[in-house]
Amino acid sequence: MSGAPSDTGVWVYEDFSPGQSLGDHAVTLDAAHIGHWTAIYGEPAAGDRVPAGMLVAAMMEAYLNAIQPRPPGNVHASQKLVFHRMARAGDRLNAQVSCLAKERRKERGWVTFGVVLSTDGRDVLSGEIRTIWAR
């Protein structure tokens, strides 16, 4: 998905609809990702299995790149995660990003996005990102 669908220049609340696909996005768990991870959390555990949090980071990367440009001021309110299996360094993850739900509450637009990470056709992580969308 590239570019905002509305003429506002950014993705706004009205652009989203439950069930809407926001595209597939690839994230490779390459040396750069592992290097950034290590700078924050320290060396991953032994072996080539990546830390679970690195999958969360990959989910966020896919989600952020799926919906651009974005308005400033979005709030990440809550997060659901279900891990299905782990991934290994070098794996190329496919992320399917979608809009799961949205609602207006107290003049705020709440949007829930789904991201499913998979590799070789097998699910790795399912996540739900609940946001207060700024516009």
Add this chain to the structure above:
Amino acid sequence: MSMLEPAALPDELATVAIETGPEIVASYAALTDDYNPIHLDPAFAAGTAFGRPIVHGTLGLNLVLEAIERTFGEVPATLSLDARFVRPVPVGTAIRAGGRLRDAAAGLYEVFVETSAGERAVEGTCTIMPGATPETKGTNAS
């Protein structure tokens, strides 16, 4: 991913802590491709309700997963997590994550991220299903 029995569930998760300085936040921005100035630009952040840069929410949430992996040695066979970001964390704040067992039969832990002052930034639960196997869970576990 490993199988666990209820008796193997400890009362508390290991505690994991980090200092969230600007370099750490910059690394997380690079890791996730999230260069939102609210996390990185003091001048921009000064004009927001937060007043200063705040840490990415999942930077802290990942500490919970680190606590789980440190406790069990790896991610358990079935792991789900539901968390709310209840308070922003200013960049430069020391944070720690952990969890406490609430229901051994259900494999339910209360999990949290908090500042060194004890202010909760993330609250939630995680479920580690004892005895589950990777082949019997998930929606696409072929």
